[in-house]
Amino acid sequence: MAEITWGLATSHVPSIGAAMDNEKTEDELWKPLFDGYQPAREWMAEQKPDVAIVIYNDHANALGLEMIPTFSIGTAEHYDVADEGYGPRQVPNIVGDAELSEHILVNLVDEGFDMTVLQELDVDHGLTVPLSVYTPNPGDAWPCRVVPMLVNVLQYPQPTADRCLALGEAxxxxxxxxxxxxxxxxxxxxxxxxxxxxxxxxLINQEFDRNFLEKIETDPESLSQITRAEYVEQAGSEGIEMIMWLIMRGALGDNIRRVHDTYHVPASNTAAALALFAAEKSAEENTDAAIAQ
Amino acid sequence: MAEITWGLATSHVPSIGAAMDNEKTEDELWKPLFDGYQPAREWMAEQKPDVAIVIYNDHANALGLEMIPTFSIGTAEHYDVADEGYGPRQVPNIVGDAELSEHILVNLVDEGFDMTVLQELDVDHGLTVPLSVYTPNPGDAWPCRVVPMLVNVLQYPQPTADRCLALGEAxxxxxxxxxxxxxxxxxxxxxxxxxxxxxxxxLINQEFDRNFLEKIETDPESLSQITRAEYVEQAGSEGIEMIMWLIMRGALGDNIRRVHDTYHVPASNTAAALALFAAEKSAEENTDAAIAQ
Amino acid sequence: MSSYTPKVEGTHVYDTQMSRQGRALNKMLYSLKNPENRELFIADESAYCDKHGLSAEQKLAVLDRDWKKMTEIGGSIFYVIKLAAIDKKSMQDLGGVFTGMSTEQFKAELKAGGRNFG
Amino acid sequence: MSSYTPKVEGTHVYDTQMSRQGRALNKMLYSLKNPENRELFIADESAYCDKHGLSAEQKLAVLDRDWKKMTEIGGSIFYVIKLAAIDKKSMQDLGGVFTGMSTEQFKAELKAGGRNFG
Ligand SMILES: [Fe+3]
Ligand SMILES: [Fe+3]
Incomplete structure (x- = not known):
């Protein structure tokens, strides 16, 4: 059976990708952020997954506003890197995992999540920057297959934080x-x-951010009770993107260990953070495994 | 406050529209079906709603297979009649109710239904034929505003029947x-x-159909427990469309009265039916109203 | 058909995998809802198929009007009937093809109450 | 802003109603992700706006590069920055405009820890 080995929470602001693409990571402005990534990158490089599920939002590069799905999932075998207005980012295209996509889709719909199926999708910085945070120098190909999951965070009503956590658990x-x-x-x-x-x-709200960074590990339920209006008020119109971390957190389960985190202001117009969690098998799963032996 | 006054379950097969458009309703093949509609039409003509919520599925006329939403809702002020391959049907275009659409959208998302928002939509026979069943001669304009709600019934995994009933209740x-x-x-x-x-x-399965026609009034829960595989096996690949009746049924509530129904084979390649239910205020609502006075 | 999809005897259960397989075919057929595209298609069917990236198998099925084949290689029936509409064929004509009957036989079976598999 | 949308002081809560209002504008801006369209736009901005059915107010905001106005009449910020990209303007340049600062002032405030409204 498949195993979830780790979860990464990370900002996906395009300027982080641009800093890497333009070799500015040693510049005074960017060095603290990339230095902060280093221990996480080293750990992840030792723990390569076969597939990454990347939960993100499109930024007007693949989905127009004529059709706005709350939650969607890619089911293609390949995803190209989008042209965001100045040519596609020079990183490898994405190899999907159509079989895993379909398995997730069917199981989520069976559990009452009303997914939208994307058979075609160009992926923008929301997906490629997190991959670059994981693997800064992929060469010709990313080191894993990718299943994209997209969330509407651009237009009210976004899904509630609570619904995001529930989706993650499913x-x-x-x-x-x-x-x-x-x-x-x-x-x-x-x-x-x-x-x-x-x-x-x-707007930057370090207090809100630091509380979120802590509770995403220890008390995701409290974050899931924050209303959309509070997210917007406290973390800004685009800060509400943080609800997507709750999907990752829900998927990891109860038994996790914080490997590393970092927080930096500013990356372009945003506070940027990374938090890496190792998922350990739950006591229940270990018992199941023992019984199975 | 808004009131739900009636619910109509009806087939939406294009040939029913074509029979009306080409004045074949008195032909031997079609007369029994349209005669069967008559008492319902007379009753509905006395009970004109301000808005019709039409739950239907698109048939490759507005949504391509690149993006397949499980549940979607139109939020536009107008919807044009789609060209289904031989020019648009000669019936009036649709006037929407953007305010009611948005109210429904926000409330459904708040309740954990992961809706897709359609800001643009051409409506096909799935929506216009039921309007013609309600109002055969609309003249220049349909007699009510319309909010379209769409369901994926074309591609597995469709939503479960149970999820459809729950959506209807919400x-x-x-x-x-x-x-x-x-x-x-x-x-x-x-x-x-x-x-x-x-x-x-x-394939036509009259036994399945007649049971469904009865239970949609008296025991929708039993219909909501039928699996997708059973719907396909018993009612055919396209018969699974019936799950959309459960959304209507869920919306009507507990206190309903059957006004009329009819069943006819064949309309083109399908069994066709109509079932009309008056929604009466529930005891609870009457109590609420009494308290409010 | 994917391993997640319920198997139902004698019935197409159209799923994500078939839809992926038929992607180019369905996209081409979907484009026929546009009247200008219908004209372009009629003017040069082969070139139109090529422009839409159909595989050799998909293109042959279209040019041959092999309705059964189209539905077996990922064409969704609601897309396939866009092509039938151009040929002025009805769903009953296709029903006859799918079942190995004439249109008249197929219609007669429906009129007699439909085909019963119970 | 619709009556269903939470009101948050000083903040855009982009909603269905704004999106409906900005439909033509956002559609035009979305088209700029295509390089050929960027060339067409640059060659004749006014004609390009007309072709996409922009209202007079939307078109004026585009031609004038009135960034604030665009976001007030239904332009989504993620669509508006497609136009900024053509002008080689960054999100910090726009941040300066929205807040009435120079780009350098705006950058300095961010570098000092961001603007605090707590
Ligand atoms: Fe983002
Ligand atoms: Fe249908």
Whole structure:
């Protein structure tokens, strides 16, 4: 059966990708962020998954506003890197895992999650920047297959934080019931606090961010009770992206260990963070395994 | 507050529309079906709603297979009649009710239904034929505004019948909490048994259909427990459309009265039916109203 | 058909895997809802198929009007009937093809109450 | 902003109603992800706006590069930055405009830990 081995929460702001692509990671502005990534990167490089489930949102690069799915999942065999207005980012295209996608889809729909199926999808910085955070120098190909899961965070009504956590829990069950012996990592992307437009543009709320960074490990339920209005008020219109971390967190289950985290202001107009969690088998799963022997 | 006054379950097969458009309703083949509609039409003409919520599925006329939402809702002010391959049907375009759409959308998402928002939509026979069943001669304009709700019935995994009934119940709560004194009718469309392709093409299962026609009034829970495989096996690949009736049924609530029904074989390749239910205020609502006075 | 999809005897259960297989075919057929595209298709069917990236097998099924084949290689019936509409064929004509009957036989079976597999 | 949408002081809560209002504008801006369309736009901005059915107010905001206005009349920020990219403007440039600062001031505030409204 498939196993979830780790979960990564990370900002996906395009400037992080641009800093890597333009070799600015040693610049005074960016060095602290990339230094902060280093221990996580080393750990992940030792723990390569076969597939990464990347939970993110599209930013007007694949989905137009004529059709806005709350939750969607890619079921293709390949995903190209999107042209976001100045040519596609020079990173490898994505190899999917159509069989795992379909398994997750069917299980989620069976559990009452009303997924939208994407048979075609160009992936934007929301997906490729987290992959670069994981693997800064992929060469010709990313080191794992990818299943994209997308969340509407751009237009009210977004899903509630509570619904995101519940989706994550169902996603975890779906992955663990996949009948192939593969290792799966789950990426929750977006955040931290930021506001791009309006008079509050430039908002950063370090207190909210640091509490979120702590509770995402120890008390995700408390974060799932925060209303959308509070997310917007406290973390900014675009800070509400953080609800996507709760999907990752739900998938990891109860038995996790924080490997590393880092927090940095600013990355472009946003606070940026990374938090890496190792998923250990739950006591229950260990018992099941013992019984099975 | 808005009130749900009646619910109509009806097949939406294009040939029913074509029979009306080409004035074949008195032909030997079609007369029994249209005669069967007559008492329902007379009753509905006396009970005109301000808005019709039409639950249907698109048939490759507005949504391509690149993006398949389980449940979606139109939020536009207008919807044009789709060109289904031989020019649009000569019936009026649709006037939407964007405010009611948004109210329903927000309430459904708040209740954990993962809706897809359609800001643009051409409507096909799945929506216009049921409107013609309600109003055969609309003249220049349909007699009510329309909110389209779409269900994926074309591609496995469809939503479960159980999820459809639950969505209907939430839809009913959403409509009744809309702060305008309007009358709303809910249309559940599709069915009855039919199979378009494969060696079983032409399948009709009258026993299944008649049981469904009865239980949709008296025991929708039993219908909600039928698996997708059973729907396909018993009612045909396209007969699974019947799950959309359960959304209408869920919205109507407990206190309903059957006004009329009819069943006819064949309409093109399908069994066709109509069932009309008056929604009476529940005891609870009457009590609430009494308390409010 | 994917291993997740329920198997139902004698029935197509159209699923994600078939839809992936038929992607180019369905996309081409979907484009026929546009009247200008219908004209382009009629003017040069082969070129139109090529432009939409159909596989050799998909293209042959379209050019040959092999309705059964189209539905077996990932064509969704609701997409396939866009092509039938161009040929002025009805769903009953296709029903006859799928079941190895004439249109008239197929219609007669429906009129007699439909085909019963119970 | 619709009556169903939470009101948050000083913040855009982008909703269905704004999206409906900005439909033509966002659609035009979305088309700019295609390089050929970027060339067409640059060649004749006014004609490009007309072709996409922009209202007079939407078109004026685009031609004038009135970034604030665009976000107030239904432009989604993620669509508006497609136009900024053509002008080689960054999100910090727009942040300056939205807050009435120079780009350098806006950057300095972010570098100092971001703007705090707590
Ligand atoms: Fe983002
Ligand atoms: Fe249908």
């Amino acid at each position: 996603l975890g069950r779906a992955i663990r019931s996949f009948p192939q012996d593969i290792k799966v990592a789950v990426f929750g992307t977006g955040g931290m606090s930021h506001q791009l437009s309006g008079e509050r543009a430039g | 839809l009913g709560r959403a409509i009744r909490s809309f702060p305008q004194d309007i009358k709303v009718a809910v249309f559940g469309t599709g069915g009855m048994s039919h199979q378009l392709s494969g060696e079983r093409a032409g």
